[in-house]
Amino acid sequence: MKQPTLSIILCGRNDRYGDDFIDRLKRSLLWNAQLAAKHHIQTELVFVNYHPEENQKCISSLDIWPTSDYWTSRVITVRSASDAFLEFPAKNIGIRRARGQYFLITNADILLPELFFYSFHQWIKQSNTIYRADRLNVSRRYNTEAALINTADEYCVKGGIFYRPLMIPHGLYSALLPTYLGARRAVYSCLPFLLTPSEQFLLKHHFTASGDFTLAHRDVWHRIQGFREHTPISTHVDSLWLVKALSHQINLQELPIAVLHQGHERRHNFSSPSQEMNQMWSILQNQISEYLATRTPIVDTTDQWGNPEISYPEDSI
Numbered sequence: 001m002k003q004p005t006l007s008i009i010l011c012g013r014n015d016r017y018g019d020d021f022i023d024r025l026k027r028s029l030l031w032n033a034q035l036a037a038k039h040h041i042q043t044e045l046v047f048v049n050y051h052p053e054e055n056q057k058c059i060s061s062l063d064i065w066p067t068s069d070y071w072t073s074r075v076i077t078v079r080s081a082s083d084a085f086l087e088f089p090a091k092n093i094g095i096r097r098a099r100g101q102y103f104l105i106t107n108a109d110i111l112l113p114e115l116f117f118y119s120f121h122q123w124i125k126q127s128n129t130i131y132r133a134d135r136l137n138v139s140r141r142y143n144t145e146a147a148l149i150n151t152a153d154e155y156c157v158k159g160g161i162f163y164r165p166l167m168i169p170h171g172l173y174s175a176l177l178p179t180y181l182g183a184r185r186a187v188y189s190c191l192p193f194l195l196t197p198s199e200q201f202l203l204k205h206h207f208t209a210s211g212d213f214t215l216a217h218r219d220v221w222h223r224i225q226g227f228r229e230h231t232p233i234s235t236h237v238d239s240l241w242l243v244k245a246l247s248h249q250i251n252l253q254e255l256p257i258a259v260l261h262q263g264h265e266r267r268h269n270f271s272s273p274s275q276e277m278n279q280m281w282s283i284l285q286n287q288i289s290e291y292l293a294t295r296t297p298i299v300d301t302t303d304q305w306g307n308p309e310i311s312y313p314e315d316s317i
Contacts, residue, residue, distance in 0.1 A: 002042050003042070003099065003100075003101075004043055004044040004072075004099055004100035004101070005041055005042045005043070005100060005101050005102065005120075006036070006041055006042070006043045006044075006100050006102050007043075007044050007046055007100030007102070007103045007104070007218075008032065008043060008044070008045050008046065008104045008106060009046045009048075009094040009098055009104065009106070010025075010045070010047050010048070010094070010107060010108045011047065011048040011049075011090035011091050011094060011108070012025060012049070012050070013049055013051060013052045013056075013085065014049075014052060014056040014057060014058070014062070015053055015056065015085075019264060019265055020264070021109075022059075024108065024140075024262045024264060025064060025108045026062075026064040027111070027140070027262065028109055028110055028262070029045065029065065029066055029073070032045075032111070032112050033066035033067075033068060033070075033071040034066070035114050035116075036068075036070050036117055037068040037071060038114075038117065039117035039120065041070060041120050043071050043072075043100075044071075044098070044099060044100055045065075045071065045072070045073040045074065046076065046094040046097065046098050047059075047073060047074070047075045047076070047094075047108075048076050048078060048090040048093050049075055049076065049078065050078050050085055050086065050089075051078060051079065051082060051083055051084060051086075052077060052079065058077075059075065060075040060077070060315040067317065072317065073316070073317040074315070074316050074317070075317065076093060076312050076313070077314070077315075078090065078093060078312055086234070087211075087234040088226075088227035088229060088231075088237045089227075089229045091226070091227060092226035092227055092305050092306035092307075093307060093312070094306075095221050095226050095306055096226070096305070096307070096308050097314075098218070100218065101217065101218060102215060102216065102217055103215070103217075103218055104213070104214070105211070105213075105215075106211075106214075106259070107212050107261075109261060109262040109264065110212050110213070110259050110260065110261055110262075111138075111145075111148070111259065111260040111261075112259055112260075113257045113258065113260065115256075115257050116255070116257050123255060124215065126217070126251065126253070127217040127219055127220070128217070128250055128251055129217075129250065129252070130214060130216045130220065130245055130252050130253070131213075131214075131215040131216065131253050131255050132206040132214065132215075132252060132253070132255065133213040133254070133255045133257050133258060133259050134155070134156060134208075134209075134257070134259070135155075135156040135208075135209040135212045135213065135258060135259050135260075135261050136149060136154070136155060136156070136258045136259070136260055136261065137152060137153055137154035137155075137156075137261045137263050138152050138262065138263060139151035139153075139263060145260070148260055149170060149260070150169070150171075152164065152170050153166075153263075154261075155173075155174070155177060156208045156209035157177065157181065157208060158181070158203075158205075158207075158208065158254065159181050159185070160208060161208060161209075162177060188200070188203065196285075197288075197289065197292050198284075198289050198292070201243075201288050201292065202239075202288070205242065205246065205252055206254050207239045207242055209261075210238040210239060210241075210242055211234075211238035212259055212261060213259050214238065214241070214242070216245075216250070220245070220250055223248070224245055224248045224250065224297075225299075225303075225305050226241075226301060226306055227240070227241050227301075228240050228241070228301060229301065231280065231283070232276045232279055232280060233274075233276045233277065233280060235276070235280045235281075236281060236284045237280075239284055240283070240284055240300065243284070243287050243288055243291060243298065244297075244298040244300060247291050247295075247296070247297045247298040248297045248298075287300075
């Protein structure tokens with residue numbers, strides 16, 4: 001395979017997260033690999049098999065890894081006496097070892113839209129830009145992109161997360177939502193005292209569900225370093241990285257696409273946040289407030305992010 005244009009970086013392990021993790025992963029890999037091959041995007045999949053459970057079959061041995069002239073997979077296994085699954089330390093390990101020109105940090109149940117691959121070379125040209133996209137939560141009952149989109153019930157867009165009432169079809173809701181968001185931005189622009197400065201900052205930039213689609217040139221990831229690694233839980237760590245990137249004067253560009261998230265049970269419920277979730281929200285708010293007050297570049301990792309000196313076992317597929 002040629003030097004990859006795109007590295008897609010995921011993490012996980014052979015467990016039953018969300019009830020059927022392996023089924024969602026398999027569908028995501030096959031879907032994205034077929035589109036990469038169709039549109040001739042040289043892609044490597046970097047999967048970090050983080051703290052695998054000893055009683056489960058090795059994930060790299062499962063029959064789930066597609067191959068083609070445009071797609072290869074690398075499975076990096078990180079073993080430990082601990083059974084804790086730490087999403088962003090795992091992703092940092094993948095980022096450190098990825099070989100592509102651009103790195104897409106996403107999750108193992110994301111289906112990328114065909115337009116992303118079709119327009120990749122037209123859209124993705126800047127080395128000092130982070131590319132973001134919306135996310136739709138979809139049912140898994142269908143196999144075509146159009147049919148899946150019509151099942152969307154959760155819309156992660158710039159400005160927040162919104163839920164479609166069952167009696168309103170996707171076509172109507174997706175047409176009305178931008179109008180509502182525009183009106184809301186206009187109100188907050190005229191009445192800025194309704195929001196704190198950090199809340200205004202969050203509305204100004206596309207932070208929502210950034211862990212499902214954050215794409216940037218490899219130089220960006222290595223220059224400003226990876227995700228914060230020592231946090232109570234993973235919630236909002238993706239947003240903390242975006243704040244850091246913006247503090248380093250990296251541009252943020254929104255792509256006119258939405259990635260599709262295969263619906264499943266989740267660890268954290270934003271409608272009923274835990275104490276740890278509230279703690280992470282405070283950390284995010286404080287980081288934004290500190291940046292707005294000082295306008296200095298944020299440094300929240302060490303040179304050892306992603307454990308660059310450790311040689312982990314790797315399977316190339």
